[in-house]
Amino acid sequence: MPGELSKNCGVDGYVVGIDIGGTNLRLALADMDGDIIARWSATTYESRSADAVVHLIRGGVGQVLKQTSVPRSALRALAVGVPGVTDVDAGVVIATSYLLGWRDVPLRELLEISFEIPATVDNDVNLAAFGESRSGAAIGVKDFVFLAIGTGVGSGIVLNGQPFRGMAWSAGEVGYMFVPGAQDEPAGRGKPGALEELIGGEGIKAQWQRLWRVDSTPLPQVLRATEIFDGAVRGDTLAGTILNQSARILAYAIYNMSLVLNCPLFVLGGGVGMHPALHKSTKELLDKWGNRVAVEIRPSVLGSDAQLIGAIHLALETASRRILRP
Amino acid sequence: MPGELSKNCGVDGYVVGIDIGGTNLRLALADMDGDIIARWSATTYESRSADAVVHLIRGGVGQVLKQTSVPRSALRALAVGVPGVTDVDAGVVIATSYLLGWRDVPLRELLEISFEIPATVDNDVNLAAFGESRSGAAIGVKDFVFLAIGTGVGSGIVLNGQPFRGMAWSAGEVGYMFVPGAQDEPAGRGKPGALEELIGGEGIKAQWQRLWRVDSTPLPQVLRATEIFDGAVRGDTLAGTILNQSARILAYAIYNMSLVLNCPLFVLGGGVGMHPALHKSTKELLDKWGNRVAVEIRPSVLGSDAQLIGAIHLALETASRRILRP
Numbered sequence: 271m272p273g274e275l276s277k278n279c280g281v282d283g284y285v286v287g288i289d290i291g292g293t294n295l296r297l298a299l300a301d302m303d304g305d306i307i308a309r310w311s312a313t314t315y316e317s318r319s320a321d322a323v324v325h326l327i328r329g330g331v332g333q334v335l336k337q338t339s340v341p342r343s344a345l346r347a348l349a350v351g352v353p354g355v356t357d358v359d360a361g362v363v364i365a366t367s368y369l370l371g372w373r374d375v376p377l378r379e380l381l382e383i384s385f386e387i388p389a390t391v392d393n394d395v396n397l398a399a400f401g402e403s404r405s406g407a408a409i410g411v412k413d414f415v416f417l418a419i420g421t422g423v424g425s426g427i428v429l430n431g432q433p434f435r436g437m438a439w440s441a442g443e444v445g446y447m448f449v450p451g452a453q454d455e456p457a458g459r460g461k462p463g464a465l466e467e468l469i470g471g472e473g474i475k476a477q478w479q480r481l482w483r484v485d486s487t488p489l490p491q492v493l494r495a496t497e498i499f500d501g502a503v504r505g506d507t508l509a510g511t512i513l514n515q516s517a518r519i520l521a522y523a524i525y526n527m528s529l530v531l532n533c534p535l536f537v538l539g540g541g542v543g544m545h546p547a548l549h550k551s552t553k554e555l556l557d558k559w560g561n562r563v564a565v566e567i568r569p570s571v572l573g574s575d576a577q578l579i580g581a582i583h584l585a586l587e588t589a590s591r592r593i594l595r596p
Numbered sequence: 597m598p599g600e601l602s603k604n605c606g607v608d609g610y611v612v613g614i615d616i617g618g619t620n621l622r623l624a625l626a627d628m629d630g631d632i633i634a635r636w637s638a639t640t641y642e643s644r645s646a647d648a649v650v651h652l653i654r655g656g657v658g659q660v661l662k663q664t665s666v667p668r669s670a671l672r673a674l675a676v677g678v679p680g681v682t683d684v685d686a687g688v689v690i691a692t693s694y695l696l697g698w699r700d701v702p703l704r705e706l707l708e709i710s711f712e713i714p715a716t717v718d719n720d721v722n723l724a725a726f727g728e729s730r731s732g733a734a735i736g737v738k739d740f741v742f743l744a745i746g747t748g749v750g751s752g753i754v755l756n757g758q759p760f761r762g763m764a765w766s767a768g769e770v771g772y773m774f775v776p777g778a779q780d781e782p783a784g785r786g787k788p789g790a791l792e793e794l795i796g797g798e799g800i801k802a803q804w805q806r807l808w809r810v811d812s813t814p815l816p817q818v819l820r821a822t823e824i825f826d827g828a829v830r831g832d833t834l835a836g837t838i839l840n841q842s843a844r845i846l847a848y849a850i851y852n853m854s855l856v857l858n859c860p861l862f863v864l865g866g867g868v869g870m871h872p873a874l875h876k877s878t879k880e881l882l883d884k885w886g887n888r889v890a891v892e893i894r895p896s897v898l899g900s901d902a903q904l905i906g907a908i909h910l911a912l913e914t915a916s917r918r919i920l921r922p
Contacts, residue, residue: 413763436858437739448848456885522774530856532762559782
């Protein structure tokens with residue numbers, strides 16, 4: 271099919287994108303246009319060592335190949351997102367969160383030995399940003415920040431159309447940012463950062479539990495952050511207080527990042543970050559403050575697939591780079 | 597002299613670097629090695645329109661040429677630092693502080709018409725950063741931030757050895773950053789920003805006046821920020837409180853910027869920023885917090901000449917660019 275060949279630059283085959291999380295691993299087989307043709311996932315509860323994770327990936331890739339009758343020889347590249355600091359040039363995961371606990375793992379090499387095709391590794395939030403820039407909320411935007419708010423808070427920065435990863439591969443680690451209302455000393459290792467404690471999912475949950483009184487709300491004392499925001503939308507006063515405070519803190523963080531980077535767009539991802547009520551309240555504040563910093567905020571288009579789709583695009587780039595420069 | 601010719605890439609002549617401030621204008625004539633051979637300055641109190649400033653520059657350049665017996669025909673380029681948002685590509689000053697009050701001034705064109713040589717305009721703090729990277733505290737450092745703390749607070753960011761100016765030419769405008777202890781809404785136009793109000797020279801002075809009681813310190817009620825810091829060094833308790841608080845706020849700002857940019861070096865400039873006591877106290881805090889963000893802080897080497905020397909280096913680049921690509 272000549273049309274298809276020209277569309278994917280004459281490269282035939284398939285790539286695999288992989289998203290390693292602290293609790294589960296997802297992967298997808300995609301064609302050279304980046305369209306996903308099969309998916310697979312597994313928990314990482316019992317297999318968190320690097321060797322075990324590579325073994326898990328091997329099994330998953332075997333499954334999606336079998337499912338689609340794609341021969342292993344048609345695989346061109348794979349790319350992996352990791353929840354930690356990653357040296358993309360060396361292909362080494364420098365450190366991950368306590369859930370995985372990796373230190374200086376040469377993951378690219380392990381994968382290339384196992385699969386005998388080119389591999390690339392990157393931080394998962396950087397990959398989510400890359401995904402949004404290639405096929406999500408930031409297509410065609412040269413400078414933007416993908417801000418992920420789930421259990422924790424982190425960001426991926428794209429400058430001039432390329433991921434900006436920083437001197438020591440940890441640009442955008444804003445979960446530790448100091449804003450008004452935050453703790454006034456940095457948290458210790460393994461503890462949530464100042465910003466995370468305020469607007470991360472666990473932080474919001476904990477605030478709700480602290481403020482909760484049996485006579486202050488009909489809602490239960492144990493709620494997830496998104497359920498608290500839902501309560502605010504339905505008119506619960508206490509939940510409204512938590513929502514307004516979360517929006518204010520998020521607006522501070524976006525405003526501060528925008529001052530530094532002069533970045534016009536923030537894409538909000540993660541379960542908490544994508545909640546429409548948080549989006550609306552944060553936007554109202556930023557619009558009100560907008561005489562100096564004009565920032566647009568958009569919800570993630572790719573949602574929980576952002577990392578995986580970013581990994582697919584990185585695998586596509588990896589495949590074309592290796593073909594151009596063998 | 598063949599040696600000299602090779603040192604300055606075969607280009608003969610001189611350049612002019614200019615630093616336009618809200619209250620005065622300084623310029624320097626330099627050779628093609630960047631060595632200053634004459635200086636001139638004047639107040640801008642009575643001549644703040646763009647035309648008047650260009651006229652002032654013309655007079656000053658005439659003076660330094662006369663003083664050094666350099667013919668006007670030996671001038672190769674000039675570069676100007678402006679206290680405001682500047683579109684370097686277009687050569688247009690988009691906006692300056694209230695002291696100058698410029699809006700969309702095509703300063704490069706005005707200068708090129710007047711002098712008939714290539715000119716470049718840039719933000720003054722960006723030029724200070726550029727100066728420190730070429731011949732100051734950050735020689736050979738690819739990523740760093742020059743943080744200027746004088747009356748106000750601003751920063752110039754260098755990434756990968758080049759000024760990072762942002763999408764709308766206002767990256768690094770951190771005087772408006774929200775940190776713990778700051779006001780909780782952005783200041784209006786022409787007002788100092790949240791961070792400025794806490795650690796800008798005027799802000800520190802105002803805090804001192806608010807806390808001052810006749811029985812709380814033998815020092816006078818009206819003091820400059822640097823005099824308050826001097827008092828702290830000599831053991832004054834109230835001055836020590838102000839110094840410690842300023843150091844903590846500055847450490848927050850540096851920590852936040854470092855989280856975003858993953859930048860290992862901050863060069864502190866400006867009258868307040870270069871005070872050794874502020875430097876020492878801020879460094880102690882950052883070292884204490886350093887398990888996540890390892891940042892080095894250094895005082896500016898070029899001091900109050902940073903902008904001017906940055907302008908000279910930019911003029912040298914302007915001259916060589918125009919020679920290579922006429």
